[in-house]
Amino acid sequence: MKKQKITTFVKELNLRMKKEPIISLRYIHILGTVVFFTSVSSLVILLALYLNQRLKTSLFLVEDYHTLSSNPLTSPSLSPPPPPRRSSGSNVSDEELMLHTAMVPRGEMVMNETHPKVAFMFLTRWDLPLSPLWEMFFKEHKGFYSIYVHASPESTEEPPDSSVFYKKRIPSKAVEWGKPSMMDAEKRLLSHALLEPSNARFVLLSETCIPLFNFTTVYTYLTRSTRSFLGSFDDPRPMGRGRYSPKMLPHVSLSDWRKGSQWFEVSRRVAAEIVSDRRYDAVFKAHCRPPCYMDEHYLPTLVNKICPEMNSNRTVTWVDWSRGGPHPARFVRKDISVGFLDRIRLGSNCSYDGEVTNVCFLFARKFHVSTLEPLMKMAPYLFAL
Ligand SMILES: *[C@@H]1O[C@H](CO)[C@@H](O)[C@H](O)[C@H]1NC(C)=O
Ligand SMILES: *[C@@H]1O[C@H](CO)[C@@H](O)[C@H](O)[C@H]1NC(C)=O
Numbered sequence: 001m002k003k004q005k006i007t008t009f010v011k012e013l014n015l016r017m018k019k020e021p022i023i024s025l026r027y028i029h030i031l032g033t034v035v036f037f038t039s040v041s042s043l044v045i046l047l048a049l050y051l052n053q054r055l056k057t058s059l060f061l062v063e064d065y066h067t068l069s070s071n072p073l074t075s076p077s078l079s080p081p082p083p084p085r086r087s088s089g090s091n092v093s094d095e096e097l098m099l100h101t102a103m104v105p106r107g108e109m110v111m112n113e114t115h116p117k118v119a120f121m122f123l124t125r126w127d128l129p130l131s132p133l134w135e136m137f138f139k140e141h142k143g144f145y146s147i148y149v150h151a152s153p154e155s156t157e158e159p160p161d162s163s164v165f166y167k168k169r170i171p172s173k174a175v176e177w178g179k180p181s182m183m184d185a186e187k188r189l190l191s192h193a194l195l196e197p198s199n200a201r202f203v204l205l206s207e208t209c210i211p212l213f214n215f216t217t218v219y220t221y222l223t224r225s226t227r228s229f230l231g232s233f234d235d236p237r238p239m240g241r242g243r244y245s246p247k248m249l250p251h252v253s254l255s256d257w258r259k260g261s262q263w264f265e266v267s268r269r270v271a272a273e274i275v276s277d278r279r280y281d282a283v284f285k286a287h288c289r290p291p292c293y294m295d296e297h298y299l300p301t302l303v304n305k306i307c308p309e310m311n312s313n314r315t316v317t318w319v320d321w322s323r324g325g326p327h328p329a330r331f332v333r334k335d336i337s338v339g340f341l342d343r344i345r346l347g348s349n350c351s352y353d354g355e356v357t358n359v360c361f362l363f364a365r366k367f368h369v370s371t372l373e374p375l376m377k378m379a380p381y382l383f384a385l
């Protein structure tokens, strides 16, 4: 069709050219102009389409980059995402939870309209037999602490609504002691605690732990420290370096390898680093097999690798290994006395933000339920009431 039209037009033109040479020249001029402008405008349109496409692609890439690898350490202005849906109580996927926590703010000071809080995270087998002592510890300090309890998924007992532990259980999964499932439970606790933006420090405790000082002393000690209290040391013996496997290379070398107590206290930044770690988690799950135990080596090594300057390398939870054997000493009713407690409370020297102090431990384990009665009697002394 078009071709035909053009040919007839050209034929006509030739005819006219013969007839009226001057008019034909004008025709050629007009035709040239039309062709020129048509080509220019189509070029412009094509260019615009191309640029638009490029722009869209790069914008998408930027967005994608942001959600995948946003590092809240460098972008503290990110607002916290809504907490994950609690699917009928107990089944929030860990992946979903950790994705959410990977995006929460990590800054040291998080809010200024409220006090920073200390998150007390209880990793328990069943219930909390020493809870009356803890109730006394927390009394009158509402607003300065948060409580999270990870218990056996089978235990459904709820404390009375007057208790500080009322409705503090997080959706929990079965934990095998000494197995990677225990590490997962610790990360689950940290993830939940990180969702509360006012939580600034995070303590992991067991059901056999007791507080050694009153709340004010513990709170001040933790919130004023610039460093975390996560035990991390190089143990040259077989129960230290002997548990390292060269299969962890190139991610973890023998000189990176550390050991330490499971019972840690960390700042918000270190807590966020721990829950977002996938790399070392996978290395340890693959190559830390008995006699290597993830709960004794993974966090001490991880923190040594990624943020050593943020750690004091010591724990604030006292335990007695002096009796030897694979388990630390467990204390019962007859062990409890003021002298015994004061030796734990004030009987050692350590460094606190560069200063020497004799207050090195804020918590102690392992206390049998039979110690509750003497401890409750001693509480006014312990808490300097
Ligand atoms: C809940 O978790 C269990 C294992 O932990 C899984 O088998 C099950 O499919 C989950 N249910 C839902 C509804 O996500
Ligand atoms: C935070 O503190 C600053 C100064 O102390 C104040 O100007 C600001 O309004 C506060 N912001 C909030 C959200 O309270």
Ligand SMILES: *[C@@H]1O[C@H](CO)[C@@H](O)[C@H](O)[C@H]1NC(C)=O
Binding pocket: 227, 304, 308, 309, 311, 312, 313
């Ligand atoms: C803790 O150990 C790391 C090395 O593992 C070191 O860089 C850091 O300075 C130590 N912290 C203190 C307070 O000594």
Ligand SMILES: *[C@@H]1O[C@H](CO)[C@@H](O)[C@H](O)[C@H]1NC(C)=O
Binding pocket: 347, 348, 349
């Ligand atoms: C702690 O230090 C003080 C003075 O520096 C010293 O008298 C005391 O013996 C030390 N205690 C321990 C357990 O090392």
Ligand SMILES: *[C@@H]1O[C@H](CO)[C@@H](O)[C@H](O)[C@H]1NC(C)=O
Binding pocket: 213, 214, 215, 216, 217, 383, 384, 385
């Ligand atoms: C907490 O204990 C300290 C000593 O460790 C004491 O000076 C202080 O008065 C106590 N605070 C309260 C509120 O009991």
